[in-house]
Amino acid sequence: MTGPSNRWWWTIVAAGMAIVASGAAALLVGWWSAAGTVAAGTSGAAAAALVGVLRARQPPGPQSEERRPSGHLGYPCACAEPSRRRLLCGGAVAAALVAGAAAAVPLWSATKRGEARLRATSWRTGTRLVDDRNAPIRSDDLEPGAFSTAWPEGHGDDGNAQVVLIRLPPDRTVSGPGRPEWLAAGHVAYSKVCTHMGCPVGLYQARTELLVCPCHQATFDVLRGAKPIHGPAHRALPQLPLAIDGDGYLIATGDFPEPVGPGYWSRPS
Amino acid sequence: MKLVARTRRAVDKAGKKIFPDHWSFLLGEIAMVSLFILFATGIVLAFFYDASGERTTYHGAYEPMHGVDMSRAYQSVLRLSFDVPAGLLLRQVHHWTALVFVGAIVVHAVRIFFTGAYRRPRRLNYLIGLTLLVVSISNGFLGVALPDDLLSGTGAQIGYAIALSVPVLGAGIAGVLFGGEFPSEEMVHRFWLIHVFAIPMLIVALFSLHMLLVWRQTHTQYPTDGPADEVVGSRLLPHHAIKTAALLLSMAAVLVGMGALLQINPVWEHGPFEAAAATVPAGPDWYLMFVEGGLRILPALHLELGPVEVPSPFVAGIVVPALVFGTLAAWPFVEERLTGDRGVHHLLERPRDRPGRTAFGVAGLSFLAVLTLAANHDYLGGVLGVDVMTMTVAFRIVLLVAPALLGVVAWRVARDLAEADPAPDRQGVGHEEAR
């Protein structure tokens, strides 16, 4: 058994080195590098030397080793005795409980802080809507039936504040749970962060007035407050209250009424 | 002099340690070697990676991206890929090795499960191994998110929604891990520290413990290879060391070959992460596909219990993984209860001699396999010419039927095989216990 089994391993070593060599060759084709050549050559030589040395010491055949008496766990002997073991186990559990309690306090406060953060975005009363080049959006920039992505001015990096801004066709408005009084010159804005798992809701079908999330195809009805009508999302996209300022630019009149994005257990409804 | 002599004696003694020769004992070693390669390549990658979410404008060697606004993290990965000699090679070797690493752990665990190697006295070591698997999968997730490209951003987004859906503490956990609300400039920095520091330390600690216990408790072996009271195989020095060296060399060779010839995660094609960019539906690495599959096909449970909302990713993102790993962790203890066998076992069992265990394992594996396939249900639907909704329903049915069916088939096959070829009985203990 020893002979063939050994030869098998030597074959692997040889094959491995052949592949090292071809890998090095591939590396040289793709990435010219003198250092690479040297390194590949050296490691190849080192590998060959290693194999040579090991080969000189042919290993013996199968051997055996006695096991400790069955029942021995292999743990330090202090644990082997039942009474000590119980003590150790009890101690470990107690220590784990204390450590857990110690970790729970900061985690709990982080949770409270995290929740507070989740509730708010950068929208304030009077914040202008800007496009992806930071240009404020006027109430006549979008054609009826067109849509675009908008951010709060000065907060283009607040990914949770992004909205889809849609200019509805002239005779259209939104019905519940949408708030028609939050429209401005036929524009409606919904959070672009999917309420399923937070992907940007990027597809707008003007003909059917539907917003579709590309990730798991949640579909929201624009004319009914972006209520989900299909797919895995269960919450409407929060609507941003809009108005028009004195210079004809679109502004928000406050933050979203509820947290945007994916749900969490203590999310206020 | 004394020290030299003593070291010599210790090495001699350790060199006599016996390792079984059966090939299936190398599966764990493949994982070990992958871990070494991950460390080696990872350290070099770390020299060039810039764990910063700060914005910058690209002016590197990759022209199509000139003038694009991106994070410093993504910029440094582009630089690594295009400007650093052999940087792309190392990154690809690292990624391929990570896939092999988790794969080797899984196959090793499958061997442990189906041969009953987890029974006393090795239950603790089995739990350590399971923890290693979970920790390694987590590190794979974090590593993929580091380049901060559009694809990894999508993955991180899903991770964030899942973290949020943890009961009660979700908002805190998500906030601490992701550095605030997603997307946050802090994220890559935190992920980076966990990926290269916290989890590797944990892996080294757990892995050392794993090895220490194997060393002290000795290896198991197949009853055909030796008796219960001694291990038969080759000595550590030199035979087994040669095997390991051969494994290391050939795995390094294959993985470098893969890194050189097979493209993986071409981050420059995805572009930088942008919160508003429409994301391509793309899957995670294979070991997290079962979660993605669950998110796609499991009915999104949505409950509102008074003030409490159960978020829809909860079932697929939290319950399914907890169920999978919880069941695995509980299995040795459950099996003891079921069989009443609380004895110490050093000899492995053939899967056919334990039809109940085998059927359970096959059912579990097929459950995971169906979920993994479901992570690609839109693609499969395209291939089959079936729309996505139909695929979802079909997958739900298959998810229920396949494990039951394959479990029964496995049970019968095992039983028939065992009848045709009774177990070799080296311990003098019958194998007819109820199961």
Ligand code: FES
């Ligand atoms: S994230 Fe929008 S449907 Fe899943």
